[in-house]
Amino acid sequence: TEDKDNAAREVENPLPGFRLSAVLRESARDKTIFLHGQVSGDDEAKEDAVVILERAPFQAESVSDLLGKNPPMTLQLKNDIYGVYHLSPPPELNEVKATVIRPATEKHIKKYLRQEVYLIQESGEDYKNITLPFIQAQSFSIQWVYNILEKKAEADRIVYENADPENGFVLLPDFKWNQKQVEDLYLIAICHKRGIKSLRDLTADHLPLLRNIMKEGKEAILKRFGLQGNQLRIYLHYQPSYYHLHVHFTALGHDAPGTTVERAHLLNDVIQNIEMDSRYYETRTLTYALREDEALLKSFKDAGKF
Amino acid sequence: TEDKDNAAREVENPLPGFRLSAVLRESARDKTIFLHGQVSGDDEAKEDAVVILERAPFQAESVSDLLGKNPPMTLQLKNDIYGVYHLSPPPELNEVKATVIRPATEKHIKKYLRQEVYLIQESGEDYKNITLPFIQAQSFSIQWVYNILEKKAEADRIVYENADPENGFVLLPDFKWNQKQVEDLYLIAICHKRGIKSLRDLTADHLPLLRNIMKEGKEAILKRFGLQGNQLRIYLHYQPSYYHLHVHFTALGHDAPGTTVERAHLLNDVIQNIEMDSRYYETRTLTYALREDEALLKSFKDAGKF
CATH class of the missing domain: 3.30.428.10 (HIT-like)
Incomplete structure (x- = not known):
């Protein structure tokens, strides 16, 4: 690893060699998930990381543009006037916010762990x-x-x-x-x-x-x-x-x-x-x-x- | 429009010619949006539709697989051990559930309209x-x-x-x-x-x-x-x-x-x-x-x- 390209690499890849250790918490309602994983540190040593993923809210303009273009939709169920479909919008409408804490200490991991x-x-x-x-x-x-x-x-x-x-x-x-x-x-x-x-x-x-x-x-x-x-x-x-x-x-x-x-x-x-x-x-x-x-x-x- | 291919078309395209009339309600927390729009009915007449979009919850296995593959992540901000990135997962990890009500009556539209x-x-x-x-x-x-x-x-x-x-x-x-x-x-x-x-x-x-x-x-x-x-x-x-x-x-x-x-x-x-x-x-x-x-x-x- 050369120091001079370190900054650029970090931007592109904050989680090299990521391996999941545990799901700390997740919310189906909020569309968030909190992961604890291990990544490769600078000197090849393993390092703990916490990754929080959250889906983006919809933007009215971009989703109505998308619907206007008749995107493929897969029928899941239909009953009278009600239909349920699955739709896969293009990547630019699916941004996920990833918050990365690295290196994460025991305290960080505990903070995000779902508690009774x-x-x-x-x-x-x-x-x-x-x-x-x-x-x-x-x-x-x-x-x-x-x-x-x-x-x-x-x-x-x-x-x-x-x-x-x-x-x-x-x-x-x-x-x-x-x-x-x-x-x-x-x-x-x-x-x-x-x-x-x-x-x-x-x-x-x-x-x-x-x-x-x-x-x-x-x-x-x-x-x-x-x-x-x-x-x-x-x-x-x-x-x-x-x-x-x-x-x-x-x-x-x-x-x-x-x-x-x-x-x-x-x-x-x-x-x-x-x-x-x-x-x-x-x-x-x-x-x-x-x-x-x-x-x-x-x-x-x-x-x-x- | 031929009757015989009607069923297949409905599966693929429940919202032909969709045009947005109003955003009825949205929740940034839940990642949902409720839209009122007009679509082309069977006899070319316009028809009201309500479309409810909801992003999918994350599945631990598929997102940890994704992170393990070092996907491109765009840095938004970095401060000490904390970094915020944007990530665009592939379409199969971004399924959106679309509930379509069509034709929608005034009552349906009112039901989903955000009320004070x-x-x-x-x-x-x-x-x-x-x-x-x-x-x-x-x-x-x-x-x-x-x-x-x-x-x-x-x-x-x-x-x-x-x-x-x-x-x-x-x-x-x-x-x-x-x-x-x-x-x-x-x-x-x-x-x-x-x-x-x-x-x-x-x-x-x-x-x-x-x-x-x-x-x-x-x-x-x-x-x-x-x-x-x-x-x-x-x-x-x-x-x-x-x-x-x-x-x-x-x-x-x-x-x-x-x-x-x-x-x-x-x-x-x-x-x-x-x-x-x-x-x-x-x-x-x-x-x-x-x-x-x-x-x-x-x-x-x-x-x-x-």
């Missing part, structure tokens, strides 16, 4: 005895959240702010949303007040904050993006991915990840529950899913609760 | 004044449910039964599940007692029934399919698709339709809420989504509530 998930029933006592000590011991860094609140980062991305330190918040687009179309709109409201870790900490004291987020968040999204409040799903996650209170705003028609009943809590329900009982979220048994490899699941196991 | 969805906040009063009269006026037939409960239909599909007329139920696979793999397990528990229309009718009187469904449903699924109770998502829909109380059991790892927070209610939460307040579901404001063309939305509009 289990439901946890976390009582108020379990929260105090297991989850809260776990959160405190992990000391997750939320400096990046403080940077946003203090305008040290992402200041130009802020869509709306209520600057009140007690009942105010900042609203900005989530990184998952490219802001090009409202169909998959996704924004996050982050409260200014520090120390509210999650749903579990909310009491009647926080009703003004929660009502501000609900009302002003809707107004700001209508004004900037033209989506009405009744076209928005407004919710919190439990467990959240970081322990500083934040609220998700997604387009109702968008099947965003993390909107399932075992993770999402509608802000409207949260407000109603606290109005009914200020200690609702302190005492309530909350249900959520944990992956087999998550550290919190280990804490529940160690406590004999799983 | 709106959130409804239904108070206890709204239920009594708008939703309940709507349900009663529709007189949806649930004879098919009674046929199951009376063993006049699907008796061989029953997985478990508690025959108690007050607190019993029948558990059977949902039609969406082919029963071939537990990854997308989906069963339904239908209560024997008649007249419980939905969540709204549940009170402390129904706790024995709900607890039976929870406990015995889990046990039956563990015994027959080997999935543990903490690997199941057990929930009710509000609004339900039919007004006879039933409970959904899906594999927790399966992203089944109707599991989002604005439609699904965990049975565990329902039991807790009724234990706390027997009238919880009579009085509570419940949030759910309705499509623009749904008749219930019109009832809310007519009542000036939307």
